[in-house]
Amino acid sequence: MARDHDLYDLIVLGVGGVGSAALYAAARRGWRVLGIEQFGVAHDRGSSHGQTRIIRAAYYEHPNYVPLAKSAFGEWARIEREAGERLFRAAGLLQVGKRDSELMEGVRRSAREHGLNVDALTAAEIEARWPYFQVTDEYSGLFEPGAGYLRVEQCVAHLTKLAKKAGAELLTNTTVERWLPLDSGAIEVRTSDDEVIRTRRLVVTAGPWSQNFTNSMQLDLQVVRKQQQWFQMDRHEIHEANGGCCFLFDTPQGCFYGFPQIDHLGMKVAEHSGGQATEAAEALKRGIDASDLERCQSFVNEWFRCGKIRLVHHSVCMYTMSPDQHFVIDRWPGLHNVAFAAGLSGHGFKFVPVLGKHLVELVDGQENSEFDFLKLNRFERQSDGTSV
Numbered sequence: 001m002a003r004d005h006d007l008y009d010l011i012v013l014g015v016g017g018v019g020s021a022a023l024y025a026a027a028r029r030g031w032r033v034l035g036i037e038q039f040g041v042a043h044d045r046g047s048s049h050g051q052t053r054i055i056r057a058a059y060y061e062h063p064n065y066v067p068l069a070k071s072a073f074g075e076w077a078r079i080e081r082e083a084g085e086r087l088f089r090a091a092g093l094l095q096v097g098k099r100d101s102e103l104m105e106g107v108r109r110s111a112r113e114h115g116l117n118v119d120a121l122t123a124a125e126i127e128a129r130w131p132y133f134q135v136t137d138e139y140s141g142l143f144e145p146g147a148g149y150l151r152v153e154q155c156v157a158h159l160t161k162l163a164k165k166a167g168a169e170l171l172t173n174t175t176v177e178r179w180l181p182l183d184s185g186a187i188e189v190r191t192s193d194d195e196v197i198r199t200r201r202l203v204v205t206a207g208p209w210s211q212n213f214t215n216s217m218q219l220d221l222q223v224v225r226k227q228q229q230w231f232q233m234d235r236h237e238i239h240e241a242n243g244g245c246c247f248l249f250d251t252p253q254g255c256f257y258g259f260p261q262i263d264h265l266g267m268k269v270a271e272h273s274g275g276q277a278t279e280a281a282e283a284l285k286r287g288i289d290a291s292d293l294e295r296c297q298s299f300v301n302e303w304f305r306c307g308k309i310r311l312v313h314h315s316v317c318m319y320t321m322s323p324d325q326h327f328v329i330d331r332w333p334g335l336h337n338v339a340f341a342a343g344l345s346g347h348g349f350k351f352v353p354v355l356g357k358h359l360v361e362l363v364d365g366q367e368n369s370e371f372d373f374l375k376l377n378r379f380e381r382q383s384d385g386t387s388v
């Protein structure tokens with residue numbers, strides 16, 4: 001069955017984090033745009049759920065992300081104004097590690113190269129400011145006061161709502177089975193309802209389902225199960241209202257992060273490192289995994305002064321890891337009117353407004369050298385010994 005009102009300017013395949021932002025960016029341009037999402041809006045089965053996401057600018061992964069992070073802060077502020085709701089809270093982010101660790105060197109380098117406000121703290125200074133942390137002298141901290149967290153589900157819901165307000169159409173509970181370029185240059189998209197829809201341009205933002213479409217690309221993506229848990233503890237200082245901050249600790253056992261308590265659920269803690277690879281996003285185990293829980297409990301017991309902790313909630317999510325843990329954002333090989341974002345490697349949410357906008361620019365023929373380091377062809381270069 002073909003839609004009679006033919007030819008959209010753009011179809012967005014997958015309306016999760018990045019897809020909702022792309023939908024909004026295209027609708028703001030006045031494009032006739034359709035988003036197709038296999039579940040509902042702001043659902044809990046992909047990579048964009050679980051209450052909160054850290055947003056930070058002093059990027060330890062690579063200083064090239066800093067200009068994108070700066071733009072993201074501005075974009076979120078604009079989206080908040082348009083949505084009429086607070087989505088970002090500047091709770092600050094404390095990063096703790098050994099002085100010469102990759103994490104600490106990386107944060108310092110980004111802060112230095114981009115003139116970012118980051119405070120260096122000794123273990124004693126950390127404990128004096130946040131008495132619930134327990135840090136030995138061989139560790140130190142870097143505190144980014146302007147960092148904080150985003151309310152992840154509300155962000156996706158508002159981006160989708162704003163896109164619809166600006167004229168975007170949305171098909172939910174509809175899976176894109178396949179898409180193909182036509183001789184005319186248009187793209188044909190076939191859905192699970194056997195509907196055939198044509199569009200001038202396509203943006204593929206399928207998150208952990210990306211491999212269903214990127215198989216021809218020789219892009220090795222690995223989907224990893226991630227468990228987030230919320231703990232109650234007897235320390236009122238961990239509440240955001242009492243000065244509790246976001247945190248990221250690089251420990252010998254792994255890299256753990258968390259958020260201040262923001263509501264009745266308690267403090268959210270999760271492990272950034274590791275995770276179990278899962279063959280297919282559909283096969284994800286959603287029950288609590290005892291060994292993941294135990295790792296996070298051990299982290300809290302070692303690095304917090306908080307007495308007994310009680311698990312009150314958990315949620316399971318997915319990272320889609322690229323081979324070098326940097327995003328892959330580019331035009332589809334051989335097609336000027338198709339672009340994709342994949343392999344956000346567990347750190348993409350903060351950037352979704354800038355990624356969505358960039359994808360729309362790409363299918364509109366525009367270039368932006370700030371994103372060059374995220375292009376697909378770096379993997380060819382890497383086989384020659386160069387890297388991002």
Ligand SMILES: Cc1cc2nc3c(=O)[nH]c(=O)nc-3n(C[C@H](O)[C@H](O)[C@H](O)COP(=O)(O)OP(=O)(O)OC[C@H]3O[C@@H](n4cnc5c(N)ncnc54)[C@H](O)[C@@H]3O)c2cc1C
Nearest residue numbers: 014016017018038046047048054176207317344348349350
């Ligand atoms: C536990 C956890 C903690 C994280 N913490 C942070 C953090 O603190 N800071 C940060 O910046 N990032 C963080 N991230 C990473 C960030 O959340 C992700 O990088 C980002 O949300 C990914 O967005 P996405 O649009 O790629 O994927 P998704 O939001 O999953 O969107 C993909 C969408 O495509 C849809 N879809 C797929 N295939 C089809 C199809 N065939 N037809 C129709 N629809 C389809 C899916 O249903 C889904 O809605 C975290 C991730 C996890 C899992």
